[in-house]
Amino acid sequence: xxxxxxxxxxxxxxEGCQLQIxxxxxxxxxxxxxxxxxxxxxxxxxxxxxxxDIAIIxxxxxxxxxxxxxxQIRKKAKILIAIGSCxxxxxxxxxxxxxxxxDIRKYVYGDSYRFFPTELTKAVHQVVKVDYFVxxxxxxxxxxxxxxxxxxQGIPYYPPDYPVxxxxxxxxxxxxxxxxxxxxxxVTRAGCNSWCINNGNICYGxxxxxxxxNEKGAQDVLAKYNIPMELILNKMNMYNKCRELT
Amino acid sequence: xxxxxxxxxxxxxxxxxxxxxxxxxxxxAPVSKGYNNFAFEEVSxxxxxxxxxxxxxxxLKKFFMPQRETLLEFKMAKGADAEAVVELEPMxxxxxxxxxxxxxxCLNMVFSERPKDYNYLTRKxxxxxxxxxxxxxxxxxxxxxxxxxxxxxxxxxxxxxxxGDYFIVHVKTQIGDExxxxxxxxxxxDVSHMNDLERLRDHKRKVFSNxxxxxxxxLPELFDKSFRARVWKDLDERCLACGNCTNVCPxxxxxxxxxxxxxxxxxxxxxxIWDSCQLEPxxxxxxxxxxxxxxxxxxxxxxxxxxxYSVDRFSRFFCTGCGRCTRTCMAGISLKETxxxxxxxxxDRVWKKWL
Ligand code: SF4
Ligand code: SF4
Ligand code: SF4
Numbered sequence: 118x119x120x121x122x123x124x125x126x127x128x129x130x131x132e133g134c135q136l137q138i139x140x141x142x143x144x145x146x147x148x149x150x151x152x153x154x155x156x157x158x159x160x161x162x163x164x165x166x167x168x169x170d171i172a173i174i175x176x177x178x179x180x181x182x183x184x185x186x187x188x189q190i191r192k193k194a195k196i197l198i199a200i201g202s203c204x205x206x207x208x209x210x211x212x213x214x215x216x217x218x219x220d221i222r223k224y225v226y227g228d229s230y231r232f233f234p235t236e237l238t239k240a241v242h243q244v245v246k247v248d249y250f251v252x253x254x255x256x257x258x259x260x261x262x263x264x265x266x267x268x269x270q271g272i273p274y275y276p277p278d279y280p281v282x283x284x285x286x287x288x289x290x291x292x293x294x295x296x297x298x299x300x301x302x303x304v305t306r307a308g309c310n311s312w313c314i315n316n317g318n319i320c321y322g323x324x325x326x327x328x329x330x331n332e333k334g335a336q337d338v339l340a341k342y343n344i345p346m347e348l349i350l351n352k353m354n355m356y357n358k359c360r361e362l363t
Numbered sequence: 364x365x366x367x368x369x370x371x372x373x374x375x376x377x378x379x380x381x382x383x384x385x386x387x388x389x390x391x392a393p394v395s396k397g398y399n400n401f402a403f404e405e406v407s408x409x410x411x412x413x414x415x416x417x418x419x420x421x422x423l424k425k426f427f428m429p430q431r432e433t434l435l436e437f438k439m440a441k442g443a444d445a446e447a448v449v450e451l452e453p454m455x456x457x458x459x460x461x462x463x464x465x466x467x468x469c470l471n472m473v474f475s476e477r478p479k480d481y482n483y484l485t486r487k488x489x490x491x492x493x494x495x496x497x498x499x500x501x502x503x504x505x506x507x508x509x510x511x512x513x514x515x516x517x518x519x520x521x522x523x524x525x526x527g528d529y530f531i532v533h534v535k536t537q538i539g540d541e542x543x544x545x546x547x548x549x550x551x552x553d554v555s556h557m558n559d560l561e562r563l564r565d566h567k568r569k570v571f572s573n574x575x576x577x578x579x580x581x582l583p584e585l586f587d588k589s590f591r592a593r594v595w596k597d598l599d600e601r602c603l604a605c606g607n608c609t610n611v612c613p614x615x616x617x618x619x620x621x622x623x624x625x626x627x628x629x630x631x632x633x634x635x636i637w638d639s640c641q642l643e644p645x646x647x648x649x650x651x652x653x654x655x656x657x658x659x660x661x662x663x664x665x666x667x668x669x670x671x672y673s674v675d676r677f678s679r680f681f682c683t684g685c686g687r688c689t690r691t692c693m694a695g696i697s698l699k700e701t702x703x704x705x706x707x708x709x710x711d712r713v714w715k716k717w718l
Contacts (some may be wrong), residue, residue: 147626259579266624279642282605286691287430287637289420291400294693303603303693329643334603338693 121170124156128176133255134201135159167196177203177210178239191245199241202254205323207240207359254323257309277307287309323356368534369552376548380407383546389454392621417501418685435633453489462507462685466613472677494522504686506574512683513571526559575702586671594704599659601694606639608688614681701714
């Protein structure tokens, strides 16, 4: 089998997901052994610019220039993979959408803000078609590897459509609610192996919400634990603000 | 009775016994995780063990049917180049309550049906089970008496009962007998010990009683009348479909089977992982149709699997009354409350007929 030509591109993000790839250890060699990376700004200076089998996209789309660039990449790539919350759900960049766009620009660029056009933050699939999603901030490497395998075989990859609590229970963690701490696990899509809770943290909802959440039930639970709805929405907005755009 | 063999272990020898046991093969026992949570984990000394504990987060099934288990290794070459795999590790489990022993009995029946599940059965034969009696209720969520699991009913090699400054131990199998022999810390039980045990059992018969107001044998009939009960609708509004209730249930055994290739796409494994009837994708099939789309249908299914279907198929309840599903549910869905509701509703119906 000929190795697929791959390009890795970043948009508005912290490049943490690419760092995850670089930090993969042994797996990185087998991944790199099975693909041909032709463009990857973080680790190489070459630019390819021609047709690609797979484009891997990190980061969200936040200005007109990015819109143009992602559309060009989409045209060149047979398969497009979005990695990390910024790309798959808008992620923390979505917090920008809480404010007026001009206010934001003035705050960041001062008087010369007019030279820096901007747009509401969008997830990649809100601009172009995405074939595969690797959710998470940062993405969870085992899931990335599983997805790459699926892409290489040309079969779909379905992220789990159930809450993080499932994995958390399987890891036999003491539930945060038993510790009187609010956790977004019950409404957040699994697939991270409850990474944060395993390490003593709460779930921040970085993978987006399950497709059919029981909102009424979730509200009852909050009421039972005396947690104001507001607090949850704020927490949820940290990663999931772009949900409102679709 | 022939198999009625009792020995005692003095408390001061308990730690030595556990250390010795842990040197024979991997030893698992309940340990505290804080916040009144417990888990079965590997131990090497008596002080690791929580002798007084409420049912652990996950039940013993995690050792009998691991969360992820390889069944087959294969090569993508032409022809069937595949090899069946059984993953197993011999171990001893100390401190299983009667509800959890009942859970393993349920799984044994399921996996012994034809076609037999050799992965499960081979593993099970390498696991030694030592029970531990509950002298009192663990908490208000348990309903073990209702399903005949509050007193020892077999399914163990040794069974410990705490009688103050000593344990009385029922030796049930040859493996149990060997442990008693090899460790050498046990003494023969005499009449006074047997009387102590009888006194405890008398006490238990007073404390333990059906946790919901119904005779156990009437439960299947209750469910026959309850398929359209209002309570399922109520559960629909409350359940978050997180699947916690089935993952923690000792008698839920549903699994999914998947194939996975390595990155060369040349070699692969077939493995199974736990699945849950409460999850959205469980009953979703090709074409996007979901034949248990409503959470109410999923919850109802769970209850019928525990109290109705298993009675026809295996002549026993598949609820062991451990209370885990209630303890773990964030939405506060309680097994006892659901049963109470069903009873109330069916009584209402009877009254309506008479009036
Ligand atoms: S800690 Fe969070 S993810 Fe884990 S079971 Fe509790 S709510 Fe769910
Ligand atoms: S644990 Fe509770 S909320 Fe979760 S699926 Fe079970 S009944 Fe529903
Ligand atoms: S249904 Fe609930 S109480 Fe019954 S065995 Fe399962 S977890 Fe325990």
